[in-house]
Amino acid sequence: MKDVNAQINQYKCPYCGANMVFDAQSGNLFCPHCESQIELERDKNVKERDFSDFTKTENAWDKEKVHSYKCINCGSQTVMDKSAIAATCPFCGSAVVVDSSALVSVRPDTVIPFEVDNDTAVASLLKWRKKRLLAPNSFQKMVKVDEIKGVYHPMWTFDGYTTTHYRGRLGKTRTRTVTHNGKTHTQTYIDWFNVSGTRKNVFDDVLISASQTINQKSLDKLQPFEQSKYCVYSDQYLAGYIASNYTVAPETAFELAKDKMKAVIQNEIMRHHNADKVDYLHLDMHFDGKSFKYLMLPIYVTATKFKQKVYNQFVSGVVSQKGKKSQIKVVGKSPLSPIKVTLLSIGIAIGVGILGWLMYMAGFFA
Ligand SMILES: [Zn+2]
Numbered sequence: 398m399k400d401v402n403a404q405i406n407q408y409k410c411p412y413c414g415a416n417m418v419f420d421a422q423s424g425n426l427f428c429p430h431c432e433s434q435i436e437l438e439r440d441k442n443v444k445e446r447d448f449s450d451f452t453k454t455e456n457a458w459d460k461e462k463v464h465s466y467k468c469i470n471c472g473s474q475t476v477m478d479k480s481a482i483a484a485t486c487p488f489c490g491s492a493v494v495v496d497s498s499a500l501v502s503v504r505p506d507t508v509i510p511f512e513v514d515n516d517t518a519v520a521s522l523l524k525w526r527k528k529r530l531l532a533p534n535s536f537q538k539m540v541k542v543d544e545i546k547g548v549y550h551p552m553w554t555f556d557g558y559t560t561t562h563y564r565g566r567l568g569k570t571r572t573r574t575v576t577h578n579g580k581t582h583t584q585t586y587i588d589w590f591n592v593s594g595t596r597k598n599v600f601d602d603v604l605i606s607a608s609q610t611i612n613q614k615s616l617d618k619l620q621p622f623e624q625s626k627y628c629v630y631s632d633q634y635l636a637g638y639i640a641s642n643y644t645v646a647p648e649t650a651f652e653l654a655k656d657k658m659k660a661v662i663q664n665e666i667m668r669h670h671n672a673d674k675v676d677y678l679h680l681d682m683h684f685d686g687k688s689f690k691y692l693m694l695p696i697y698v699t700a701t702k703f704k705q706k707v708y709n710q711f712v713s714g715v716v717s718q719k720g721k722k723s724q725i726k727v728v729g730k731s732p733l734s735p736i737k738v739t740l741l742s743i744g745i746a747i748g749v750g751i752l753g754w755l756m757y758m759a760g761f762f763a
């Protein structure tokens with residue numbers, strides 16, 4: 398299997414001429430041959446994009462620098478350095494990837510560069526796999542060289558200033574004491590009232606996934622990807638990594654973001670009126686300003702094949718804090734070992750048998 402890293406010649410080492418790759422640990426370009434580094438200055442001046450200029454040609458991937466691929470098997474669309482050759486699809490492990498550079502696609506403007514290197518990701522993955530007690534031994538003990546790849550996952554993030562006019566009928570659950578035939582008891586009832594008003598909101602970074610190659614549930618579990626780690630995208634961060642292209646159009650994502658915003662506004666209105674029930678509530682939301690970013694999140698992806706089925710596991714490319722401990726999050730599916738599952742069911746059957754015998758001896762069925 399070809400090593401993607403070895404195929405890159407876009408960033409030649411100035412000392413020895415070998416191909417440099419982005420080094421997650423230092424955040425610099427690194428020469429695997431002579432071990433020299435070139436410092437990458439991080440541009441933290443992340444800008445928001447306006448909707449109108451999104452599809453302008455200057456925002457497209459530079460075809461001189463990158464290649465696009467499409468997987469015939471699972472449909473994933475990826476972008477790599479021009480000289481990197483897609484050997485297998487990172488999501489399904491299939492070798493049927495075709496060049497799709499004819500499709501012009503928009504280049505990301507914001508990125509969280511990988512800060513977890515490949516070896517550390519593999520170590521975290523193995524730790525996670527060891528805990529999958531019913532998984533096959535081979536799965537628990539090793540990660541194959543071509544099984545894990547660093548992939549930038551695309552996200553749309555929306556900002557907006559909104560003004561919302563609302564009217565509706567809300568309710569508050571209350572209790573009262575009533576006396577009936579000389580007896581008092583407590584009754585709950587809903588106190589309904591009409592509401593109307595205007596609210597102004599500021600939304601910062603409403604995240605919507607731009608591709609289904611990693612499902613929303615897994616993305617939620619891999620959070621957080623902190624805003625403080627955002628940088629201006631540069632192709633150098635791609636050296637040695639793969640970027641997934643967006644397949645969810647920004648307009649579609651914006652509708653989903655609006656739903657998220659409306660849910661926030663509705664909660665605020667409920668709190669404001671001290672209500673816990675909704676009969677109806679009409680929200681008329683206007684944008685006084687809106688912008689978005691096209692963001693790439695660093696995630697290691699595995700495509701583990703077991704008995705003709707593919708199991709994906711995802712390892713976060715950033716370190717997060719859990720209390721005082723730092724951690725690297727891992728989520729995913731693991732195959733089941735038929736032998737272990739059989740042994741477990743035999744074990745359970747024997748256990749149930751023994752329990753039944755003990756109960757019989759103790760006279761439970763007498
Ligand atoms: Zn070198």
Ligand SMILES: [Zn+2]
Binds near residue numbers: 473487
């Ligand atoms: Zn695929």
